[in-house]
Amino acid sequence: MALxxxxxxxxxxxxQRSLFGRALAHVKAVDGVSFSxxxxxxxxxxxxxxCGKSTVSRLVLRLIEPDAGTVRFDSRDxxxxxxxxxxxxxxxxxxxxxxxYASLNPRMTVGQILTEPLALHDLVPSAQRRERxxxxxxxxxxxxRLARRYPHEFSGGQRQRIAIARALAVEPKLIICDEPVxxxxxxxxxxxxxxxRELQDRLGLAYIFVSHDLAVVKHIADxxxxxxxxxxVEEADxxxxxxxxxxxxxxxxxxxxxxxxxxxxxxxxxxxxxxPSALNxxxxxxxxxxxxxxxxxxxxxxPALVADGAGHATACHRVSELPPADTxxxxxxxxxxxxxxxxxxxxxxxxxxxxxGVGIQSARPTPT
Amino acid sequence: MSASPLIEISDLRxxxxxxxGRVTHAVDxxxxxxxxxxxxxxxxxxxCGKSVTSLAIMGLLPKQTTEISGAIxxxxxxxxxxxxxxxxxxxxxxxAMIFQEPMTSLNPSFTIGDQxxxxxxxxxxxxxxxxxDRAIELLRRVHIPSPxxxxxxxxxxxxxxxxxxxxxxxxxxxxxxxxxxxxxxxALDVTLQAQILELMRELKAASGAAIILxxxxxxxxxxxxxxxxxxxxxxxxxxxxxxELFSAPQHPYTVGLxxxxxxxxxxxxxxxxxxxxxPNMAQxxxxxxxxxxxxxVLNDCTRAPPPLVEVSPGHLSRCxxxxxxxxxx
Numbered sequence: 224m225a226l227x228x229x230x231x232x233x234x235x236x237x238x239q240r241s242l243f244g245r246a247l248a249h250v251k252a253v254d255g256v257s258f259s260x261x262x263x264x265x266x267x268x269x270x271x272x273x274c275g276k277s278t279v280s281r282l283v284l285r286l287i288e289p290d291a292g293t294v295r296f297d298s299r300d301x302x303x304x305x306x307x308x309x310x311x312x313x314x315x316x317x318x319x320x321x322x323x324y325a326s327l328n329p330r331m332t333v334g335q336i337l338t339e340p341l342a343l344h345d346l347v348p349s350a351q352r353r354e355r356x357x358x359x360x361x362x363x364x365x366x367x368r369l370a371r372r373y374p375h376e377f378s379g380g381q382r383q384r385i386a387i388a389r390a391l392a393v394e395p396k397l398i399i400c401d402e403p404v405x406x407x408x409x410x411x412x413x414x415x416x417x418x419x420r421e422l423q424d425r426l427g428l429a430y431i432f433v434s435h436d437l438a439v440v441k442h443i444a445d446x447x448x449x450x451x452x453x454x455x456v457e458e459a460d461x462x463x464x465x466x467x468x469x470x471x472x473x474x475x476x477x478x479x480x481x482x483x484x485x486x487x488x489x490x491x492x493x494x495x496x497x498x499p500s501a502l503n504x505x506x507x508x509x510x511x512x513x514x515x516x517x518x519x520x521x522x523x524x525x526p527a528l529v530a531d532g533a534g535h536a537t538a539c540h541r542v543s544e545l546p547p548a549d550t551x552x553x554x555x556x557x558x559x560x561x562x563x564x565x566x567x568x569x570x571x572x573x574x575x576x577x578x579x580g581v582g583i584q585s586a587r588p589t590p591t
Numbered sequence: 592m593s594a595s596p597l598i599e600i601s602d603l604r605x606x607x608x609x610x611x612g613r614v615t616h617a618v619d620x621x622x623x624x625x626x627x628x629x630x631x632x633x634x635x636x637x638x639c640g641k642s643v644t645s646l647a648i649m650g651l652l653p654k655q656t657t658e659i660s661g662a663i664x665x666x667x668x669x670x671x672x673x674x675x676x677x678x679x680x681x682x683x684x685x686x687a688m689i690f691q692e693p694m695t696s697l698n699p700s701f702t703i704g705d706q707x708x709x710x711x712x713x714x715x716x717x718x719x720x721x722x723x724d725r726a727i728e729l730l731r732r733v734h735i736p737s738p739x740x741x742x743x744x745x746x747x748x749x750x751x752x753x754x755x756x757x758x759x760x761x762x763x764x765x766x767x768x769x770x771x772x773x774x775x776x777x778a779l780d781v782t783l784q785a786q787i788l789e790l791m792r793e794l795k796a797a798s799g800a801a802i803i804l805x806x807x808x809x810x811x812x813x814x815x816x817x818x819x820x821x822x823x824x825x826x827x828x829x830x831x832x833x834x835e836l837f838s839a840p841q842h843p844y845t846v847g848l849x850x851x852x853x854x855x856x857x858x859x860x861x862x863x864x865x866x867x868x869x870p871n872m873a874q875x876x877x878x879x880x881x882x883x884x885x886x887x888v889l890n891d892c893t894r895a896p897p898p899l900v901e902v903s904p905g906h907l908s909r910c911x912x913x914x915x916x917x918x919x920x
Contacts, residue, residue: 271780271781271782272780378868408636408637408807409636409807409809409848409851409852410636410847410851412851413850413851413852413853413862413863413864416853416862417861417862417864420861435780435781436781436853437855438810438852438853438854439853441853441855442853442858442859443853465855476781479781479782479784479785480781480810480855481784481785481788481808481811481813481814482813482814482855482856483809483810483813483837483849483854484813484837484856485813485833485834485837486834487813487856491789493782493785493789494785494786495786497750497753498750498780498782498783553855553856555856555857556856556857558849559838559839561839561916561919561920562838562839562840562846562849564919565840565846565915566846566847566850566863568886568887569846569847569850569851569863569865569886570850570862570863
């Protein structure tokens with residue numbers, strides 16, 4: 224039984240109204256999206272800006288109301304919940320945003336930020352809340368004494384840990400991570416990614432991981448859905464998608480990522496033209512204006528998302544005729560044995576860490 | 592590196608004086624040189640001094656609060672001692688810069704044509720008519736469709752990728768000898784990033800300009816750079832030809848960076864992490880600035896600042912433990 228089942232989700236935003244309030248133009252942000260997510264697993268939603276991936280994540284939490292479709296969470300129909308039941312549901316599904324500077328209230332201490340969800344859902348008797356806050360902070364690798372400090376006293380990576388701590392406070396089953404590491408420096412990014420994985424292993428969390436970065440997705444996801452202009456164009460298990468990308472759009476995304484490998488020999492698909500507007504998506508296949516394999520049928524008839532026996536689904540008329548993707552795939556290239564050993568020296572510290580302290584020991588705030 | 596580099600920075604130090612009397616050491620003893628036609632990647636994380644270095648080359652740092660010493664030699668000039676008037680003649684002409692955020696670096700109240708034409712008229716003179724023709728030509732060179740029509744549009748009508756093309760067209764307006772690109776693709780989607788990187792390679796081949804590419808993305812560095820300088824806490828900690836930097840890095844910080852990026856070409860169960868934090872640059876540590884975060888640290892590391900030494904020809908590292916291979920063999 225899947226934890227989350229999303230079926231035929233549609234959300235159109237009104238972009239322009241007439242003088243009398245009649246809608247003149249719609250942004251088709253999400254147009255018929257379906258997927259499911261097992262407990263304890265990670266589904267990544269990938270795509271370029273404006274493809275609807277963030278809108279999907281907000282619809283799943285019912286932060287915005289869909290125009291059509293169903294969302295079932297733990298076999299409850301989410302869209303039928305009344306206000307009271309919805310509040311209870313919020314305990315089970317949380318969200319972490321991209322910008323750790325904007326998502327924490329600057330006037331509240333970290334302790335207050337973490338106590339609020341406990342009080343709101345009446346989870347822990349007030350006498351024990353302080354203790355629970357300390358416990359949550361340790362879980363994300365911060366020292367409990369930091370509860371008295373304000374968000375501005377922390378670095379970006381530490382703030383993202385606080386945001387994760389806030390999401391964990393209510394013991395959710397699902398956390399939506401909306402570009403959680405995009406705003407962070409590379410060395411901090413790896414700390415947060417490691418933390419998210421460790422928390423998943425330990426607490427059995429399910430993640431919806433929204434990202435534009437396929438390398439990050441490959442590292443963290445179990446299943447990947449590639450979105451283009453409000454629709455899923457390909458969905459597969461992570462290893463499958465990266466070994467055999469089928470949709471021309473997925474291939475283009477994959478080949479566009481610069482590899483940290485000088486003179487890497489692989490063919491590139493550089494898409495020509497701009498991303499079409501979701502205000503007026505192209506007829507037929509929404510990718511046809513940029514697709515190197517376009518035929519007449521693509522311009523008129525929208526392809527359906529069809530899964531093969533192994534659960535690898537693709538929405539492309541020409542999926543069976545496309546050339547193999549081998550040439551665009553990165554050549555597997557590990558580190559030299561010496562470099563691998565040197566790199567390992569940077570991972571060693573966290574391995575032996577006590578169960579309570581995930582990651583950094585130096586949870587010192589930035590000197591002010 | 593050829594005998595006479597186009598630009599040569601020696602012992603550049605930049606300090607910022609804050610309102611509260613605090614002095615921040617933004618850049619310390621930076622030596623760099625770029626030859627004609629070469630691309631140098633300047634890599635590092637937020638606050639490492641890479642952007643400040645580029646602003647110093649362009650003479651764009653605020654004079655009142657900044658203390659700069661050292662020399663930046665460019666074609667017979669010392670840019671740090673050049674009068675403002677001469678600098679204004681060089682900027683946009685022989686020195687050009689592309690910024691990260693194409694929305695904020697274009698003036699919203701002028702058409703893109705006006706902005707490109709202004710640059711051409713300022714430095715090249717000639718008639719407005721011929722400047723306009725050149726602007727159209729430039730827009731065509733950066734692959735903007737129907738440039739005759741686009742030239743009269745305002746920046747808000749263009750998408751992010753288009754705006755960055757306009758910025759590049761403007762930077763190329765006077766065929767600069769040195770182009771500084773500060774995170775030119777960071778704000779763009781990957782498919783657009785691929786287009787812009789392709790364009791930069793094309794233009795470099797066509798014009799032979801030297802490029803300093805500032806980025807935090809090691810993938811971008813591997814794709815377009817010939818040589819790389821890694822900066823940490825205001826210092827260059829490693830400098831190497833691009834192949835060597837990726838195959839045999841000689842500074843622990845570079846090793847940590849390489850290990851911490853998730854990669855498409857191999858899967859790591861756990862990513863490397865660089866523990867701890869960047870030192871407070873108001874009081875930089877006496878010894879190696881990376882020592883507190885380094886897994887290979889020795890007592891000697893914290894005693895005196897390590898010199899930048901040549902480990903192999905053209906490959907420099909600011910680490911007393913280099914060559915690092917011997918630590919693991």
